Amino acid sequence: MFKNYITIALRNILRHKTYSFINIFGFTIGIASCLLILLYITHEMSYDRFHEKADRTYRLAGDAKIGNAEVATAHSPAPTAAGFRNEFPEVEDATRFFNPGEQVTRYQDKLFNETGLLYADDNFFGVFDFRLLQGDPATALLEPNSIVLTEESALKYFGTEPAIGEILTIGNDNTAYEVTGVVQNPPDNSHFDFNMLLSMSSSDRGESDVWLNLFLYTYIVLREGNSPEALEAKFPGLYQKYMAPQLQQFAGISWEDFEEQGNRIGFFLQPLTSIHLHSNLDSELSPGGNPINLYIFSAIALFILLIACINFMNLSTARSASRAREVGVRKVLGSARSNLVRQFITESILFSILATILAIGVVELVLVPFNNIAGINLTFRLFNHWWMTASLVALTILVGIIAGSYPAFYLASFKPVDVLKGENRVGKQSGRFRSGLVVFQFAFSIGLIISTMLVFRQLGYVRNKDLGFDKENVIIIPNINRLGNRVAAFRQELKEQSPIINASTSSAIPAHSGFGGTLFKAEPPEDTGEGPTFTEEDQEFNNFSADYDYLETMKMELIGGRNFSPEFASDSAAFIINEAVARRFGWEDPVGRDIYVTGWEGQPRYRVVGVIKDYHFESLHKDIKPVVMSLGTTGNYLMARIQPGDVNKTLTMIEDKWREFAPNIPFDYSFMDEDFDALFRAEQSFGRIVSYFTGLTIFIACLGLFGLAAFTAERRTKEVGIRKALGASVPQVVGLLGKEFTTLLLIANVIAWPIAWYAMSKWLQNFAYRISLSWWTFLVAGALALLIALVTVSYQAVKAATANPVEALRYE
Amino acid sequence: MIRTNDLKKVYTTEEVETTALNSVNLEINQGEFVAIMGPSGCGKSTLLNVLGLLDSPSDGEYYFLDQEVSAFSERQRASLRKQNIGFVFQSFNLIDELTVYENVELPLLYLGVPSKERKKQVTEALDQMAITHRKDHFPQQLSGGQQQRVAVARAVVGRPQLLLADEPTGNLDSIHGDEVMKILAELHEKGTTIVIVTHAPQYADYGSRLIHLLDGHVVTENLKGVSNA
């Protein structure tokens, strides 16, 4: 019997090619989308699970509120690891590492800027399972000045020569490190990444016993059977024992008073495996994944599949007339209704199996481009994980059942006495249900069109928004301090070159790091003689230093007061502030006012000499915060505003100059506009993925509509023939057929608009600066969908309308 | 084998009521060959459908093989039907996607006949209808007469006790019509009970009994030969 079902199903697939193509194609795209997203989700969820002790490893994160400043950071202080090991028997192990920032690294004539350096405790490999290819994991990081390279860096410095025992020199002081091991490259699905591990004993920073300085990363392994909550409950005792005395010592305030003032400082534990997706603290080791995007992509993939299922339902019921006789005959021959339901579901499952096989091929094909767009590195190995295979099988069967059930029950309910009479009256009753499904498909498509348009409009908006300075044609050279006392000369040299309009050094540049944060006050602090007091009046502002040329180089607008000037010696104690500072302090006329830096030693006083227009020094996700600028020439960044035109030539010129000044230091640069664009890279790839999905969704929905229109046209062939015989024109007939679908599209718009409105307002809330949801976007999306649908339908309508009426009438 | 008592069938569609059968009392015995005649729309097909358990009556009693079946569920009717009743239609009603052989095999699949036995029975039925040489063809590749022979083969392959034929020759020319009628006569010889609806008096003569229907009523019941009078 089963063989009979398969035979007849296959023969039907071959015979009704358009119908089969629409269904199999839709299923294929739907299943391939789900498969891709499944791979994506799997990858995102697999982060850090490869460590053997992953399920009982936690990161110690810091949480503090001092005055108005609040931080949650991935950092913790140096002595916690030892403290935890000593105080808490349930702690099996604790390990630490810190990133020293960018360092120049040399081996013979090879010279690179390395960013992926970690100073790590000697038990690093006991907590994390990064496999050592050479060297002994127990001792590789024990001795001072030991270094373990990843395979990749070993290759970079030593080629195929053995690395062990070789010496690398690192940093401005050329400290020598001996290679003691080679470790596998950290896998993609790790929330931290490194090129080189240096022994913690090489740096004195690890020996710090200050509990109040959060600067490194601490990971803790709990013994089996211990809960992190139980451990966290013991933290307050630890604070009292270690932190309270230091608070008294350094800040002159008792723990109780400190807390009394509404302040706090403490730690909490984060499960290692949830850091990637669910942790979003300051000083994260890498940008985390976005669970919301995962939900959105999953929902879209499922909806695409659902739309393909709806096509199947619509087309199967629409063409049920062609199967009606078979149903009748089978029933006459004694088939029970359940046999028929089983038969038709077998058939739809067959469709989904064919589609799954194709989908696997499609995923293989699109994986590389998808990875590029999404900025990830997924791999697809079907039979590596039993659950991957199992979920694919489950998905296949589920698709078959969801798509096949309604048509199966519908077809199986035909009465043989009705369908065997020769004349076909079936297939009309399900019309309303089909219309409902079409409305759903198009409501979803229209919603996606609206969302895609808004995503791209928002991204265009942030890219073109006036930032308060000119980010175009600015080259940034970091690590300028590596030139030592020749910074000023280098800057001067650049300024004298004709393609360079201006050059400035600064400690921070927009879109980059470098902005410090500290506490400020508008009133003179009370001198209690006991050091600083942190009060509610303290405001946390960003601060940075820059030279006299900064405002001009950046093309920032001074709206009050003046720029720093060498004519005023007092400018060494002056601030230029942005409008946000004045707003925060409630100042009408800020120039000439004083600001006290309560966060700095001696709580020095600065005078406001100038006010600049608010400018975006952070991503446009965030509101413009208060920032103060002081005069300084020790900034680590050099910005050069260049003439537009032959940028490459200018760049080569700058590099040549750099080589003259610093032959032994690698030259690095970036363009300010690109750095800004990079802030929206996540949204950009999100937008692109959504737009591709939108295209697919519309295409599949239109395929369904195309098929449906074909059947409608066919069903109405006779009517069209009669109308034409009575003198109806071709446009009148096309209009007749188009009207039906136009109505459905209009209803779809009514449903889609409010939902898209709501969803997109939510999404736009991610941005402090955003476009407004204009009505025309909705109108354009609706019109676009209508246009696409009408083009799809009119092919069939025109075909029906231009047919010879004589042919049509003879057809019955 | 068949006995009806005041059998009634009313169709209700869109507020129109059609009484297709009205107080039909009938008895058909094992081994009979009954022909039903009457003008178009008088309820012949309806009667055949009810007798063949494709449809249930609106009222009255229907005894099939001594069981009261008028209130049977669809499932019960399907089960009784597949074991005892074969159908032949005017429009052949072969499944286009199945070959001749597969069409004939279909009832045996629903009966759950094991594959070896199935092969034997199908081959036999095809032989009997002299259509074996076409067993791998699809229905559209056959002439009308051949298609109807396949339909008859399919109707009898499960060896039903009762064969119902609704205008089996209606779509055939007289040569092919004669051929099909001869086959039915042969089956009757071998013991199958046959009820046939026909418009052609010469085919009605094959029957041992002739029933005339008019507006849902049985108007005459004649024994063989009487119609010629």
Ligand SMILES: Nc1ncnc2c1ncn2[C@@H]1O[C@H](COP(=O)(O)OP(=O)(O)O)[C@@H](O)[C@H]1O
């Ligand atoms: N499914 C149905 N719904 C409504 N009326 C029907 C249906 N089938 C048959 N009829 C009506 O019942 C009457 C008898 O039909 P039928 O048994 O097909 O006649 P015959 O086979 O004698 O030509 C006719 O008036 C026909 O219109």
Ligand SMILES: [Mg+2]
């Ligand atoms: Mg009839």
